[in-house]
Amino acid sequence: LQTPPPKSSLMNILWDIQRKRRYIAPDDMTKIANEFRISRIELEGIISFYHFFHRSHAGNYTIYLNNGIISKHGNYAAVKRAFEKELDISCGETTTDKMFGLFETSCIGLSDQETSALINFHAFTDLTPAKVKNILGQLRKGEMPETLTGIPKNNIQYTPKKDKTVFFKPYTAGVGLKKLKKLSPDQLIELVKKSKLSGRGGAFFPTGMKWEFCKNNSSDQKFIICNADEGEPGTFKDRVLMNKYPGLMIEGMAMAAYAVGANFGYVYLRAEYYYLKDKIEKEIKNFRSKGLLGKNILGIAGFDFDIVVHLGAGAYVCGEETALISSIEGKRGEPSTKEYFPVERGLFGKPTIINNVETLCAVPRILSMSLAKYLKIGTEATKGTKLISVSGDCKKPGIYEIEWGMKLKQFLKLIKAKNPYMILFNGYAGECLSSADFDREISGENLLAEHVQFKWDDPIEYARKMSAIGLRSGGSFMVFNDQRDLMPIFENITNFFVSESCGICAPCRTGNFLLSKKLKKIMLCHAEKSDLEDLEKWSSIIKQSSRCGLGKTSTNYLLSAMLKFPQEFNKCLLARSDFNKSFEFEKVTQDYDTIINEIEKVHG
Ligand code: SF4
Known part of the structure; x- marks a missing residue:
């Protein structure tokens, strides 16, 4: 082995x-x-x-x-x-x-x-x-x-009716895996393709297609990596999956290995989930002892596969595929230019499958419940269910398994959101939603067609278009009520990207730093209209010219917030104009006490 x-x-x-x-x-x-x-x-x-x-x-x-x-x-x-x-x-x-x-x-x-x-x-x-x-x-x-x-509580708040639940139902180790006895690797790939399963970490790349690309590569050595570096702020569904069903993740990895012909796998576990390491390793041992990992798994000649857990060390960017690969290789977790996809040249230069925990857990579930039953759940473009991590201003934060296609307003009711004003959808790298979006459904409907027409030089127009189509969730759902001041939220997000940028390319490294300063200026009501124009321009430049997904998505929240909540930005300008007016006193009198009083009135 x-x-x-x-x-x-x-x-x-x-x-x-x-x-x-x-x-x-x-x-x-x-x-x-x-x-x-x-x-x-x-x-x-x-x-x-x-x-x-x-x-x-x-x-x-x-x-x-x-x-x-x-x-x-x-x-x-x-x-x-x-x-x-x-x-x-x-x-x-x-x-x-x-x-x-x-x-x-x-x-x-x-x-x-x-x-x-x-x-x-x-x-x-x-x-x-x-x-x-x-x-x-x-x-x-x-x-x-x-x-x-x-280990922190799982906090599972909602699952659909029994026949529509994919993830949160009883599990016996090996049930899905044993189905492989009747399937060839090609048949398994075909089944995953038909299920329309796509990357549940947020990238939504079709899983079956990824596996097929890797299988078609003739290399004698291939790897499977389970991306358990769940670093997107606000998401914690993979933590719950790994805690509740570590075996499901292992089975998913073994299935991927069977499909593409890999014989070694890594669970890249974020260090923040260190407390799950023992549990996962115990389950790996358990699988080995049952012949579900190791040599000739299930008696299938040549089906050899084993797994180790690899601990991250606190770097959000390592959720990005090429950065994660570098990290396992014992290097700085810096993303590389996309000369090759990991399925062509990945870990140690060998073809590599990287799938998220939820994606891998879905495969054995699809096999054990049957493809036909799975296809009856969800929407045309997005089959099955989605796990959503809910936090913020609602009565019931926690994990929700919902059928794709649920309307946003239904979902807000389900979680008992209190006067929702802004939803941060898909974490800090996601978009800000307002009440104008509440009729949209959580799904991937119409998404691909719209993407084709998208022009990267006009992100505001992009955000407008997005409003007419489904909301594809990676899993993070943060609710902010009408009592929240949005500016400090935006400041927290920008500071996060400043701290997490690996610094290798200038638009992301310098751009996010400058955005943070500009936001501060706006928050302090020192900004002018041209500062808002700068925010929009710079956000667009960062989005277009950053090397990896971190930079490319780091300004999504700002562009969507400027579109959906212009009043939040304008009120800072308004406060500044009040502030300017206050200085008209200066023209009339040189009474500094009066001026200071006026400043205090504006700034509290
Ligand atoms: Fe690093 Fe940011 Fe460039 Fe990605 S976009 S490579 S995180 S500096």
């Missing part, structure tokens, strides 16, 4: 050292660089790329507080104050006794249970200042974080 190439163990070694010492020391770096025959500079470049690797002590208890927008709308400010007060340090610092390190991080896949934090990568949810005090007290007494908390 094939074993993982040695270079892919670099990240694991860095993790081992980080966990043991709480940082990666210069001596460690020299040793590792020698062992992997790379320069020390290159290694430092790799270490500094990932948020969770530290080059100075990060505390025996390393705390990461979530600063995503849903957390901020919860107890974030009070919880942060409580941590800082109890530990007598600020975020980004370590206590002098090296006992605690306190850091902030963006979304950790717990938007339904905010405010949340990770302590040594164990999840603490629904935090309050009192809880913080109690947790720190227990840790000081010598308790370990894992004894104070468990």
Whole structure:
């Protein structure tokens, strides 16, 4: 059986050292660089790329507080104050006794249970200042974080009727996989093509077609990667799938391997889900012991496949296929130019399938329920059901399995949204929806035809067109009610992209930084109309000229918000004109007290 190439163990070694010492020391770096025959500079470049690797002590208890927008709308400010007060340090610092390190991080896949934090990568949810005090007290007494908390709750809020449920129903390991005994790889690919299954991480590339491309490649070595780097803020469905059905994901990977002729696979698990690693590894062992992984699986000669779990280290961009590949190869997780698709040249230069957790879990379900039954669910373009992670201003945040085709207004009713004003659909890389969209359905209907006509030089027109067609969801659904100030939400999103840009190309690196400054100027009511025009122009440039999906989607929210919520931007200009008027006093009098009073009136 094939074993993982040695270079892919670099990240694991860095993790081992980080966990043991709480940082990666210069001596460690020299040793590792020698062992992997790379320069020390290159290694430092790799270490500094990932948020969770530290080059100075990060505390025996390393705390990461979530600063995503849903957390901020919860107890974030009070919880942060409580941590800082109890530990007598600020975020980004370590206590002098090296006992605690306190850091902030963006979304950790717990938007339904905010405010949340990770302590040594164990999840603490629904935090309050009192809880913080109690947790720190227990840790000081010598308790370990894992004894104070468990795997976060699944929070499954809704599934359709029994005959329309695809994911959340009883599962027995191997049921779907055993169907392969009666299917050739070509027949399996044909079945997946007929199901119209497409990439559920958000890219929606047809899965069967991807598998076919890979199968047609004659290479003697191929890989399967399960993309479990669920980093899009607001999404946490894959966390629930992996917690509830790790076997389903493993079966999906094995099926992909059977279809394309691969014999080794990686689960690229985001470090924020470290607490799921043991569970997944246990299930892999269980599968091996049942002959569902290993050599001649199910007695099928030549069907050899095994899996390892590979831990990420905190880099949103690693959700991008080529960045993820680089990360497994033990490099900085930087996206590469799209000279080749991974199915042509992927991991270690070999054809590679990368599918998201939900996509892979769907395949064994389709096989076990029958294609005919599956095709009866959903819409013409999007068959089956979709898992949606709901958070924000609604009574029932959590996971929803809905049949494709549900109207947005029905869905808002289902989740008991309270006075919804703006929906951030598909996470920070998604679009902002207003009440004008509530009659649209959640599906992929009309989408492909519209895409053909789309002109990249006119994104506002694109957003207008999108309003007439289905809403294809990657899985993140954040609701903001009419009491929320939208500008700080936009600022949080832009700052996220500034921090997560890998920096390799200028439009994304510099453009998002400049957007963040411009947004700040608008928020402070210092902007003029031309600043809004700049926002639109720059967003369009970033979208068109960035190298990878991160940059290309980083301004979707802003372009759609400017289209759907112009009043939010204009009111800042209006406030500025009030501010200007106030200075007419200056012409009449040089009474500075009066001017200062006027400024205070405008700015509170
Ligand atoms: Fe890196 Fe951003 Fe360029 Fe993607 S678009 S390669 S994240 S700088």
